[in-house]
Amino acid sequence: MTRTYRLSVAAAALCCTMATPLFAQDVTVSADELAAMRAQLSAMNARIDQLEGELASAKAANEAQDTAIAAQAEATSAKPTPVGELAKKDGWSFKPRGRLMFDAGFTNAPDSTGASEGFGNEVRRARLGASGDIPGGFGYKFELDFAGNEVEAADAYLSYADGPVEVIVGHHNNFQSLEELTSSLHTTFIERAAFTDAFGFERRIGASIQYADGPILAQAGVFTDNFDDTSSKNRGADARVVFMPKIGDTQLHFGGSVHYNDLDDPAATVRYRQRPLVHFTSQRFIDTGSMGADSETGYGLEAAAISGRFHAAGEAYWQSVDMPATSNDPTFFGGYVEAGVFLTDDTRGYKGGKFDRTKPVKPVGKGGFGSLQFNLRYDYLDLNDAGIVGGKQDGYFASLIWKPTDYTALAVNYGRLQYTDTIIPTATGDTSYGVDAFGVRAQVDF
Structure with a gap:
């Protein structure tokens, strides 16, 4: 006034x-x-x-x-505290982690092979652990797996992040494949592509660095061996580059990787083999047997796309073995192509150069049905080369995955595997035949 x-x-x-x-x-x-x-x-x-x-x-x-x-x-909106995470104002946080997967099903091979088959079941994974932040840009993750009447370490590492750069030291995945780096919680089949298991992809102790800026992701690291094999003298190096642009509502993924493992042991051997789709059987129909080797070298290519309800993905991987006892080193090959569609109004998750969690738009408990996804895959593995006859696999797979909520899932898988040069002949000596595999998985995580 x-x-x-x-x-x-x-x-x-x-x-x-x-x-x-x-x-x-x-x-x-x-x-x-x-x-x-x-x-x-x-x-x-x-x-x-x-x-x-x-x-x-x-x-x-x-x-x-x-x-x-x-x-x-x-x-608060820029960085919300995840559900279940205990955060402190001084920069510390603690988030319990866990997953439980139970598999059951059967395999069926020609009777005259005498192969182990029929019903099987197992606790595929039973993990408990924790992850969180430490003041100064540091973080940690530690998980133990209690499946199979054994206690094994999964991820166990410390990390440091500064802008687009992240450094990890400890037991973690090296950088060999989109399928391998995607969590088992978010894959489209109950087991990963055949070549990832056949060529021995696993977590190893080492140090790695990652650079992520926009659509560019570059990863590299040096590694020794798995926690269970710390007495070995293996030394390896891995690198992976991913270009992941998003065009409109379509997420694209293009990647390549290189892997080298120096066995550094005069008596070192490698062995490549694979089960028929499911893990609860110990039967392998293709197997190179043990091969004396000085080193392994692998090259991989990756491609994927997500557009609305649809996704497609494919990989190719070549694994060469330096065998001192032979003049011609073998190179084995594996790969897959797949496509999937959601029958509900949902989409496949993707984050940081790998597939991520699918979150149903209308979950059970909130007036919805959850998400329902149908997938088809062709999975190829060739373990024949340079005089090594380990066999070939042509796998034709289908899966149906129902996710009632973000953290629960029920998956049904069927596979028809056509083998050539299998290591288990029929009574008439035939080494080319088909095997059926059926598996069901129930899973929950937090």
Whole structure:
């Protein structure tokens, strides 16, 4: 309120006070009365000044509080605390982790082979662990797997991140394949592509560095061996580059990797073999047997696309073995192509150069059915080369995956595997025949 306005109000009040009696009768206002009225007006102006000051202070305090609330809300929305994670203000956090997978099913081979077949079941994975942040940009992850009546370490490492760069030291995956790097929680079949297991892809102890900026991902590391084989002298190096642009609503993925493993042992051997789709059988129909080797060298190519309900993916991998006892080193090959579609209004997850969690748009418990995905895959593995006859596999697979919620799933798999040069002949000596495999998985994680 301006001083001119206050004086106008006071003058109007004074006029009203003086004018009203004048209409009724002639009134003489003494000097004392005028002095008293002036004192009242002065007091009113002082009170108005006080109220204006208090109003301005309150307004400034409210604006400061609104700014602080907005900043806090923005910070919270930028990095929300994950469900189940215990966070502290000093930068520490702790998130329990776990997964449980139970598989059951059967395999069926020609009776005259005498191969182990029929019903089988197992706890495929039973993991418990934790992950979190440490002040200063550091992090940690540690998980133990209790499946198979054994205790094995899965991920067990410390990490440091600074902008687009992340360094990891400890027991973790090296960089050999899209299928291998995708968590078992998020694959489209209950077992990964045949070549990943046949060529011995696994976590190893080592140090790695990763650079991720926009659609570019580069990874490299040096490794020794798995926790169970720390006595070995194996030394290896891996590198992987991924280009992952997003065009409209379509996520693309193109990658390549190289792997080298120096066995560094005069008596070192390698052996490549593979089960028929499911893990609960110990029977292998293709197997190179043990081969004396100095080193392994692998090259891989990757491609994938996700567009709405649809996805497609494919990989090719060549594994060469340096065998001192032969003049011609063998190179084995494996790969797959697959396509899938959601029968519900959902899409496959993707993050950081690998497939990620599918989150049903309408989960069970919130008025929905969850997600339902159908997938087809052709899986090829050739273990024949340079005089080594380990056999060939042509696998034709189908899977149906129902996810009631983000963290639960039920998968049904069927595979028809056509073998050539299998190591288990029939009674008539035939080494080319088919094997059926059927598997069901129930899983939950947190």
